[in-house]
Amino acid sequence: MDDPVDLTPLRAMLEQRDLDGYLIDADGSNSDQRYVSGFTAPDPYQTLVTRDGVHLLVSGLEFGRAQSDSAADSVSRLSAYDYHERRAEHGRYEGMIRTLAAFLADHNVDTIAVPQEFPTGTADGLREQGVTVTAETEGIVQKIRATKTPWEVNQIRATQRANEAAMAAAETLIASADVEDGVLVHDGTPLTSERVTEEIEITLLRHGCGLDETIVACGADAADPHNRGSGELAAGECIVIDIFPQDKETGYAGDMTRTFSRGDPGEEARRRYDVTKEAYEAGLEAVEAGVTGAAVHDAVCDVIEDAGYETLRSDPDTDTGFIHSTGHGVGLDVHEEPRVSPSGGELEPGHVISIEPGIYDPAVGGVRIEDLIVVTEDGYENLTDYRVGLDPTTE
Amino acid sequence: MDDPVDLTPLRAMLEQRDLDGYLIDADGSNSDQRYVSGFTAPDPYQTLVTRDGVHLLVSGLEFGRAQSDSAADSVSRLSAYDYHERRAEHGRYEGMIRTLAAFLADHNVDTIAVPQEFPTGTADGLREQGVTVTAETEGIVQKIRATKTPWEVNQIRATQRANEAAMAAAETLIASADVEDGVLVHDGTPLTSERVTEEIEITLLRHGCGLDETIVACGADAADPHNRGSGELAAGECIVIDIFPQDKETGYAGDMTRTFSRGDPGEEARRRYDVTKEAYEAGLEAVEAGVTGAAVHDAVCDVIEDAGYETLRSDPDTDTGFIHSTGHGVGLDVHEEPRVSPSGGELEPGHVISIEPGIYDPAVGGVRIEDLIVVTEDGYENLTDYRVGLDPTTE
Structure with missing residues (x-):
């Protein structure tokens, strides 16, 4: 995207509610994520908006393209948070949750807002890991996108x-x-x-x-x-x-x-x-x-x-x-x-x-x-x- | 779909976990919902699998087509649960949650499993309404679909x-x-x-x-x-x-x-x-x-x-x-x-x-x-x- 998108209203919401970040967990069919990250991929990936940056978590297959194409301030691959080891030890679902929790911790994020349509399995899994997760039901990114x-x-x-x-x-x-x-x-x-x-x-x-x-x-x-x-x-x-x-x-x-x-x-x-x-x-x-x-x-x-x-x-x-x-x-x-x-x-x-x-x-x-x-x-x-x-x- | 799909493993899971139903809240891009309901629509709709039936909740615009095309045992439209009145009183999000809670109550459903990707906003909203919601992270419908x-x-x-x-x-x-x-x-x-x-x-x-x-x-x-x-x-x-x-x-x-x-x-x-x-x-x-x-x-x-x-x-x-x-x-x-x-x-x-x-x-x-x-x-x-x-x- 040529113009950077203006996430000021989203960051104001984080500040007002005293939250560390806004997390999207979806695939390329989710337009909010495409808009915020300036990136799209067929498989699920994660976009974290903190008070001062946009951070992507992607699979190794998407890493190069995300680095060159996305509008994010940082791009991490799953392996940077030991996804494969965690998956081997805890299984596919729990391995991914723990990887995501490590990604959030790395960005000093303990409390997050998520979109209404954020996966319940991910929200509940992160809650088990001690992350505070609140669904944002006003559609704040949709409002920005308008x-x-x-x-x-x-x-x-x-x-x-x-x-x-x-x-x-x-x-x-x-x-x-x-x-x-x-x-x-x-x-x-x-x-x-x-x-x-x-x-x-x-x-x-x-x-x-x-x-x-x-x-x-x-x-x-x-x-x-x-x-x-x-x-x-x-x-x-x-x-x-x-x-x-x-x-x-x-x-x-x-x-x-x-x-x-x-x-x-x-x-x-x-x-x-x-x-x-x-x-x-x-x-x-x-x-x-x-x-x-x-x-x-x-x-x-x-x-x-x-x-x-x-x-x-x-x-x-x-x-x-x-x-x-x-x-x-x-x-x-x-x-x-x-x-x-x-x-x-x-x-x-x-x-x-x-x-x-x-x-x-x-x-x-x-x-x-x-x-x-x-x-x-x-x-x-x-x-x-x-x-x-x-x-x-x-x- | 010409052959009815076999939801036996899903119902066995409900029985084993002593749950009343399995709820999907998604649009037509969700293949699990398309598979279970035998129906697809551009906008979100809901599919409830109980121990003995499959029940759809759709907008008035989709009602006729859902009745004629879907594989569900019953089809309800939002207005049957006073969606428009609830929305006028409580707003779009809360109005929909209360409508969905009424639909579940009408089918005697208090405890549900939902897919991993079920919307967190809907899950948390239903929980506020007293529904017990558990994310099912094994991908049981994907397994049936295989x-x-x-x-x-x-x-x-x-x-x-x-x-x-x-x-x-x-x-x-x-x-x-x-x-x-x-x-x-x-x-x-x-x-x-x-x-x-x-x-x-x-x-x-x-x-x-x-x-x-x-x-x-x-x-x-x-x-x-x-x-x-x-x-x-x-x-x-x-x-x-x-x-x-x-x-x-x-x-x-x-x-x-x-x-x-x-x-x-x-x-x-x-x-x-x-x-x-x-x-x-x-x-x-x-x-x-x-x-x-x-x-x-x-x-x-x-x-x-x-x-x-x-x-x-x-x-x-x-x-x-x-x-x-x-x-x-x-x-x-x-x-x-x-x-x-x-x-x-x-x-x-x-x-x-x-x-x-x-x-x-x-x-x-x-x-x-x-x-x-x-x-x-x-x-x-x-x-x-x-x-x-x-x-x-x-x-």
């Missing part, structure tokens, strides 16, 4: 560029398909969600990005915001495409949704598209530093309710209408702080958030429009450069 | 078919490249690790598989078993290709390694290839139910040491020679139980393991050959159908 450095914003921007290429590839497939018996047809075979998803994935791969899932959902499928979609794509129905890739090198994510229809989806669907677009514009318009995520969400709900559709604000039990929150933070995780929802707190400059209203009903289909933006002092900068329109084009 | 049902073996076999297609695509690229000034050239540009990796990834995508990483490493890169490789591929050097994809639907992994050289890599490299192949054959030959993973590893080390190369058995500190273990279990995780290493216990029918000896030296390069097999009563069945040979072909 505010991006300029370098981080650039990484997210780069992923969103790849995302735009993937969306363009998907839109082109849909726009250039033939329509036969109400179904989209490409190269003589029905165009399916799976085929469009493959096109998206291949495009992202060529841009150095990967993803776990993508949504290409048509008709009633698209009325369920969590449905990935499957099967043939129909003409005259809304197709929701939601792409959230992650750069394979940096780990930073992008996120964007567009809704397309080949042919006329009908007056009601078009009205829903227009209302969703109006709500998306109202959401963007509401964003600036100092405004709460809740207020942005309210601005979006206002538009949708005024148009006569339900929201979870007007009816917490509704299955149709706007049935999710307006947005979420995006960074090393696709979903992270802050929230743009009824519980969303004050937005700050450097928050990267999605704005993604939608209107859903199995009888009509689904519509969603989503951009990724960064909050600024007096508004926002849109990190997404992609046309908003229901009719797909090949441009 | 033995595959016939259905699971078929899923792994299917992923390995995709893997073979990807390996063939990579081999074809290397075999059909031109050689100019000692470098492989494809379509007029130097053939790189990155280009071959892309070909592998695209082939896997077309077969419904994804992967986090792939190794296409040439020359000195290939002498570091964890180096993914980068840059131009040279003629007359060993290129190690290690592919470990996962099926996107089932989650089951495959794993295979082949080593190729365009042109003569020299006598020493060819000798290392032959010794590695002999060691791989000796490893396969040693496998049968009742034999330990340690004994299989020893059979492999015997061949390599007899040929005059170091192993971690002959020199624990060696940086060259055979510097990793012989293999590992493969299933919902690419690396899981059992181990085919010095600490490997008895192999059982249904264990799916890799056999992957290699010989490494930065001065000569790296060689590795790996198949995936399933242990049977009197030997093994090879789940891999791919020629072993140093010279790449386009067949």
